[in-house]
Structures are given as structure tokens and as C-alpha cells.
Amino acid sequence: MRLKTSSGVAAVIAAAALLATAACVSEEPASSSSDSALSGTGTGADCTIDETVKLGAVFSLTEAAAFAGGYQQEGLKMAIDELNAAGGIKYELILEDDKTSVDDSVAAFEKLIERDKVSAIVGPTLSGMAFTTYTDAQYAGVPALGVSTTAEGIPEIGDYIFRASLPEEVALAASIPAAKETLGLEKVAVLYDSADEFTASAFNTISDVLKEQDIEIVVEESFETADTEFSAQLTKVADADVDAVILSALPGATVPLVKQARDQGITAPIVGGNAFNSPVLVGLLEGASEGLIVGGAWSAAAETTGNAEFIANYNELYGRAPDQFAAQAYTAGYLLDQAVRADCDANREAIKDNLGQILEYDSILGPISIDEGGEVTQEPFVQIIRDGEFTIL
Amino acid sequence: MLAGYDTLITNIALAVILAYSFHVVLMAGQLNLGQAGFASLAAYTSTLVVPTEPLFGSLSPVLVGIPVGAAVGGAAAFLVGLPVLRLRGVFLAIGTIAFGEMVRVFMTNAEWTRGALGLRVDKWLTVDLAWIVVAVLGYLFWRLGPSRTGRAFAAVREDELAAGSMGVDVVRTRMTSFVASGAIAGVYGVMFLYFFGRITPATFDFSLTLGGLVTAVLGGYLVFFGPVLGAGFLTAVPEIQNALGVEAGWIHPLITGLLLLAVILFLPGGLSTLVARLRPARVRPDPGTEPDGLAPLPEPGTPIAELRGLGKSYGSVQAVRSVDLEIRAGEVLGVIGPNGAGKTTLVNMISGLETPSAGEGEVLGVRLGAPSHRFAKAGLSRTFQHSKLFDRLSALDNVLVGTHPVTRSTYLRRLLWLPSARRDERRALALAWAQLRRVGLADRAHLRPGALSYGDQRRLEIARALAAHPTLLVLDEPAAGMNHVEAGELAALIKDLAEDGIAVLFIEHNVKMVLDTCTRLVVLNFGEVIAAGEPREVAADPKVVEAYLGAEDEESEHV
Secondary structure, X not given: OOOOHHHHHHHHHHXXXXXXXXXXXXXXXXXXXXXXXXXOEOOHHHXXXXXXXEEEEXXXXXXXXXXXXXXXXXXXXXXXXXXXXXXXXXXXXXXXXXXXXXXXXXXXXXXXXXXXXXXXXXXXXXXXXXXXXXXXXXXXXXXXXXXXXXXXXXXXXXXXXXXXXXXXXXXXXXXXXXXXXXXXXXXXXXXXXXXXXXXXXHHHHHHHHHHXXXXXXXXXXXXXOOOOOOHHHHHHHHHHOOOEEEEEOOHHHHHHHHHHXXXXXXXXOEEEOHHHXXXXXXXXXXXXXXXXXXXXXXXXXXXXXXXXXXXXXXXXHHOOOOOHHHHHHHHHHHHHHHHHHHHOEOOHHHHHHHHOXXXXXXXXXXXXXXXXXXXXXXXXXXXXXXXXXXXXX | OOXXXXXXXXXXXXXXXXXXXXXXXXXXXXXXXXXXXXXXXXHHHHHHHOOOOOEOOOEXXXXXXXXXXXXXXXXXXXXXXXXXXXXXXXXXXXXXXXXXXXXXXXXXXXXXXXXXXXXXXXXXXOHHHHHHHHHHXXXXXXXXXXXXXXXXXXXXXXXXXXXXHOOOOHHHHHHHHHHHHHHHHHHHHHHHHHHHOEEOHHHHOHXXXXXXXXXXXXXXXXXXXXXXXXXXXXXXXHHHHHHOOOOOOOHHHHHHHHHXXXXXXXXOOOXXXXXXXXXXXXXXXXXXXXXXXXXXXXXXXXXXXXXXEEEEEEXXXXXXXXXXXXXXXXXXXXXXXXXXXXXXXXXXXXXOOOOOOEEEEEEOOEEOOOOHHHHHHHOEEEOOOOOOOOOOOOHHHHHHHHOHHHOXXXXXXXXXXXXXXXXXXXHHXXXXXXXXXXXXXXXXXXXXXXXXXXXXXXXXXXXXXXXXXXXXXXXXXOOOOOXXXXXXXXXXXXXXXXXXXXXXXXXXXXXXXXXXXXXXXXXXXXXXXXXXXXXXXXXXXXXXXXXXHHHOHHHHOOO
16 A cells, blocks of 8 residues: 555556557457358358358347337247258357347447357347447448338448338338328328437428328427327327327337327327337227228238248247237348358358348348348338228228 | 457446446435436537547547546536535435436437437547546545545545534535536546447436446445446346356346345445455554644633623524623633533534524634534534444544544645655544543544444544644533543543643533532523532532522432
8 A cells, every 4th residue: 555656656657658558549440351161152042051150139128128129039039940940051149138228239239249250230129229339330340230220320320231120201101191092181190209219200201291292280299208198299189180190109108199199089090100010019009009000011911922921930939929020020030041142151241242232032021122221122011900900001 | 358348348437437426425425316417418518529530640539528527527516516515315315316307308408419319429438448537536536535535525424513523624525525426427428428429318317327326335435446346246247147048138137136135235335345344444553653743722821712692592492591601721611500501502602513693702713603614623622412423434533533623635645645645644643543542442443433332432532522632622411421430530531631731611410520620610501601610619509509409309419
């Protein structure tokens, strides 16, 4: 404890020197190494790779976004098991829980990238985390495929960033014309969550689409993700006597909002996006779900390739019906497999190059394409809930 | 070696820094829960001033952000502290939580913060820089512990009233800890921002505050490395569970919660208790030197206190009315009177604990009504009717707090290892040991007050008061609970002190002791002086006898 003054001074100088060096920031880019054992022989369906291909996944399995993470985990696991059963390539899925927090999401990405050295990462669940973690994945040169990160600007983070998740605005934009056609909308109320990136960005699209369709917005109200009490906003909606309510919200707010709307006597149809697209939500809403119009990336009622088997297998495996999150995560497994098989190479570079080349792949979401910019293209499904069942509108 | 663990390691560093912002207020016993607000303000402000390019080509821009964060957090804490620090305990906690929420709501609704969507910046914080900040904080707290300032923090935490009476400026100490907390929280906010590259108003919500508080309490705030232990534990537990193959999900938080509960139940001082058990704290030895550089006491007979028409009323109750009193250096003045006569109220006014509602007076040049630490600095030192010892400090540390008015602040000089700081600390130690020897507690210096007998506690309180080298020593019923042997020793000690030139004012029920030791006696009844003068004459005064007989039979036995 009792240093002599001279050694104290020396310690101070040493500490200062350390400080000066540690405060430096390096700008060297990640070196992309390629492992020849990860490239195999044959092409497409005949491709064989000896080495096990490690794939990472980061989902919110606990806390706020666990409603989605659980389905995503199950969907992706199912896809990987099916692919492993098909043979040729052996995949190992390393799953991490980000606890719906940015800190844990960043730590999980680092673990997968630096310690597990995975070839690609699926997830995270929320766009809010993706904006931070995808910067890291891009910097490290690891392809990342989002399955529910629908906010604006995600694929633009870099050339290693892709998504197989239909943006909210596309889903909503498709449901509005469909609803207009069947219901003859003239004036509507728009309610949106202003605190969430993707619902907030969807609001802008909604406004544009409504303008194109010559539908008048008579009430425009916002709320925040964690709100549970909406009577102030709903009273205005009730007073305005609208043809429909268009809602851009996460599932957390959706349930109380729709219930309170029905309790307040608002009978107008409610048009929503991805958040509505879950059998759980329909269950939670009970009678209030009747007449909801849902635009989404997947429909249980759609007759897409393999959809019926997917639903049946999922039910058998997990004892519950899959939702859109499960379907998209399931599809992500197959998309990654496509990218690996294209050149029969599971190195990060090869997956990055080939993910951006996927064209009209026939999935349970219908034909799906990913462009070089990382953005997804697919036809959204517009459904209405009748007698508690999703029906294509 | 550590590749791939950067985020984990930096997360620990960030948790430690946040915990230190709680540590510093808990050290001073203040339950400040506004850290999230300070961190948020600092982080958002830093986005306005921190450059987007490295400094001088290679230095991290966070080097600009850290001082800015500390300044913003500290300044905000000062402004918030002005009104909020009037509150204590749970009220202070609620007040500061409200501040944190206000900041969150403001940031959510402001335009330049992009509201709930948050801000993005480049990630400039490296793992080494984060740990250097931790090392600097650890160093600051390590040096703080055994310094005069550190003792003031501990004294305020243990007992604000006693701390003030020992010359510690309680208001200033509370504010210092509050501002330091704000500054550290500010540094945390900036570092969080530049590590994760993104903040939203919800980043700095109440759960952040709770996390920091839990880390600080878990680690323990009585030793400087508590936050490091706390953060290490909370990070290690989930990682170990992962390594052991425990499935993620609800089991993780459950196990962490159970461990947390176990620590709180069985290690009340936090994890640092374990360290303390392995290596018991050494009591700093008696340097053996006589304390030097103490100001001489005034000549016996010099007036040192004068009260004119002093009165105190609580609503309609007149506790003390128009008391005139003069105290001279070197005299032993006894104050007696039946229970409820206003004796304690009188000495509380003299020592600055209560403000007189009538009359005026001056004690050692300080006008009555000033805060208690001013009287202590001027040379008044006191004990309390019910001992107010600092329970979690050793006997020696209790007495060291007493040296506060006659020592200089050593903290800044200790940071620089200046020899003069060490000299001053040794002098304080010599002072403290001299008083422990004087009251006969030298062999029990390492014990906490709770482990001492009742009589020893009273003597320890006197030693603490003497360590301030008082001109006037005020003792409020020092012999209460002592047996007659102990009381005899105490009487001898008081006479001894008077011989050294210390004026002693004491309240006592033990009339024999009063008659033996006092040079002058004042009798109070119903707040009024009914007799004053030479002890034996006063005791024989019929008015005094009547006051006691009329008041209570039990009291009359003493007269």
C-alpha cells in the first residue's frame, strides 16, 4: 500500500502511457479467411461438404420479444433437422438468446463470430438490435440473414446483410388496396406505435398508399410500444365513424388495443400487418379478432410449395400451430442451404455472394428472391379472420 | 487470448462503472436513483459535441466524450441536488426516480433526439479504454477510503446528526457524493453510447437504475472494489450456467435471482464480506507519536460562550425559556434538572442541532442558529444522551472521524501520493490513538461499537469528541448506565480534562458525580434556570429541592 513517491510517479507515467495507447482506435478491416474444408464437391442437390457447417442464430427467447423468438427458434431448428436428414451437408445450429436486450445481442453476435466461427447468422428478432449487431457482422465479414427485422434501412447496413422478412410497409401496402376492394373504404383512422422503428416507418408507407388509393385519413393517433391504455386515442376513432382502422403495432400493444376498440363499440374492420399474423394473437383476442384484415409474409391458408407439410410437421413436433415467425425462420434455413449449395461452398464469402443471387426460390412463403442489396421480394398474403380462421381475402 | 470475449468483458466494465455511480452515494448513505437520468443527459449531450472522426488521426473520440459526460452528469446532479437533497431515505429515492423519468420523457418527445427511435453513432469505445476508466475509478475510490473525505462520507452514512456534530459539513458531503454519482453516471452513459453505437430514451430506463443498484449492493459498498465484485458475479453466473449446459430461458434468471437472494441474506455487507472474512481488516497501528500542531486552548477564565434570553418552543410547549448563561474556559459546568426540564434542548441549541426560537447567543464566536459543523470547527465537541456512534466503523475509525475539525482534507493529496498527506493522516491517527488511550480503550480499537459494553460505548463517544481537540466539551448524561466504579473513573477523567484547560458542560443525574466534579452548577426546571452558582450551595437551595421532590420521588433520592 505504501509506495515510495518515486515508484508512485513511475506508476503514474506507466498508467498515462497505457492510456495513450489504449485510447487509439484501429481501422483495419476484418481479414476474410476461407477454409477449404468448408468447400465441397458436386453442385446443388448433389453437393457434399465433409466439414460440419456451423450456422448461428440469435433470437429473443426471453423477455419482451419472446413471443416471436420462440417460434423462430422452433422453425429454424425444424428446417436444419430436415436439411441434415436430406444429407450431403451437415449443419450445426448454435442458438443464442439475446434476452431482448442490445447488450446481450451484441455479445451473442460476438460469440458466434469470434468464438464459434459460424458461416452465417440468422436473426436477431428485433430491428432495434439488428442496427447494432449487423454493423458488427458487416465489419467482421459474416453474412447475416434477418427473418423478422423489417425496419427501413436494414439491408443498407452493408453487403453482408440480408433479410427474408417482408417489410411491414409492403405487407400493409398490399392489405389496404385489398381491403378497399372488398370493403369499399373511403375514410379511415390510422393508429401507430411511434416508438418502434418498423411500425413508425410503416406509418409513412400507410399514408402514401392511402393517398394513392384516394382514402381519407380522418383520425391519426400514435402511442408507444409499452402502452396498455388506449382510450384517449380510441375515443377519437369512435367519434369519427370511420370505415376501417389501420393499425401498425407490435403484438404487445395489438391485443389490448383491439380489445379496447371492440369494447368501446368500434365495429369498423381493423387492418393490420405482420403483428396480426399469429394464431396466438387470434387466441388472445378471442371474439375480438373477428373481421381483422391481415397483410403478412405467410398464410396458413396459402397453397404454397410444402406449406401443408410444414404446418403438419410443426404441429406434430411442437404441439402447436406455426405462425409467420416460425415460417420465416424455417424458410431462412432453406435459403442459407440454397446459398451454400449454389457453389457447394460454406465459407462466409461464398454464402454472402450466393445469398444475394437467390431468385424465385419456391418456399412455403411462395416464390421468394433476395437481391444483391440484401432486400427480399415476395408477394404478401392478405387474409381476413372469419370464424377464428385465417382466410385468404 | 481474449479474442471473442470483447463484448462480455466490456459489458462487465460498463456494469462496474454504473455500479460505482451507486457506490459513491451509498457510501454516504444517500439513496440516489436518478443515475439513468444523468446517464441519458450525458449520452445525448455527448452526441452533440463528440467529433465523428478520430482525434489526431488515431485517438478515440470517446476521450472527448468522457469528460463531457462527467461534466454534464455532475452539473445536472448539482442542479437536481439543490432541491432534491432536502429529502432523505425513501423520499430522496422517489424524488430522484422522478427525475430519471422526466429525462426519459423529455428525450422521447424532443426532436433532436429522434424521439423513441434513438440515435446512432460510430462505435469508438475499445475494451482497453473501458477498463482503464474502471481502473481510474477503482484508484479514486481506493484512495478515498482512508482519507478525511472518505471518513466524512462514512460518518454521514452512519449518523448525520453525529457527523455534523463532529464537524462534518453534512450538506456539502451529501452534495459531493451526489455530484460524483451524477458524473460517474454521465461517464457510463457516454461509454454505453460509444460501445453499442445506439441509444434510445428507453435505454436509460428504471431497469438500468435497478441493475446498477443491485450490482453495487451485491458487491458491497463498504470496500472500494465492491462494484467490481458485484459486476463480476452478475456476469459470471449466467456464463457459468451456459458453460454447464443449463438450458437458456426462465431458469437463468431464476438461478441468478436465487443466488442474489442468498448473498443478500447471508452476506449483508455484500460479496465483499467474504473478502473481509478471509482477511480481517487491519487496524492501523498507533504511530506512537504525540499529536502536534494543535492550537493552544484559551486561558482559563476567558468567556467562551454567552447566551442571552435563550428560548425554544415547540408549538405551545416552551422547552426552554429566557436562559442567560456564560461559560468560561477551564470550568466544569453541570446542568441538572428533572426529566423534561429542557437540559438536552439547551445543549442542542448550544451545539447547533436546534435553532433557538427566542434570544441570542454566541458560542466560540459562532452565533447560535448556525449549522452544527460550524460549532464543531470552532472547537465545540459533544456526546449524546443516547450514544450516536458510527455502528459500522471500528472504534478507532469512530475516533478518527472526531479529528475532522483539526485536520486538513487529504484526499486530493493522497491521489498524488504527496508525503504531506501521509503526514497529516499519521497526525490524525496519533490524535485518535491518544484519545483512545486516554479513555482506556486502546486494546479495543479494532472492535465495532456494537461489540463494546455500554460503559465502553460512552467512553468511546467521549474519546471521539476529544479527538476534535475541543475548547468546550458538552457531555449529555455521560454516566447514564455506568456502574459507580465506571462513573468514578469518568469523574476523574473530567477533572483531568478541566485541568488541561478544556471547558466541560455536562448534563447529569448522578448528583454525587456532579458535586464532585463541577465548579459551577445550573439547575433547570420547566425550561427556566431556577438556581445557579457554587454546586453545594445550589444543591441546598430549597427551590431546587422542591423542584426535584415535586417532580418525581425517584429523582429525589439523588439530591
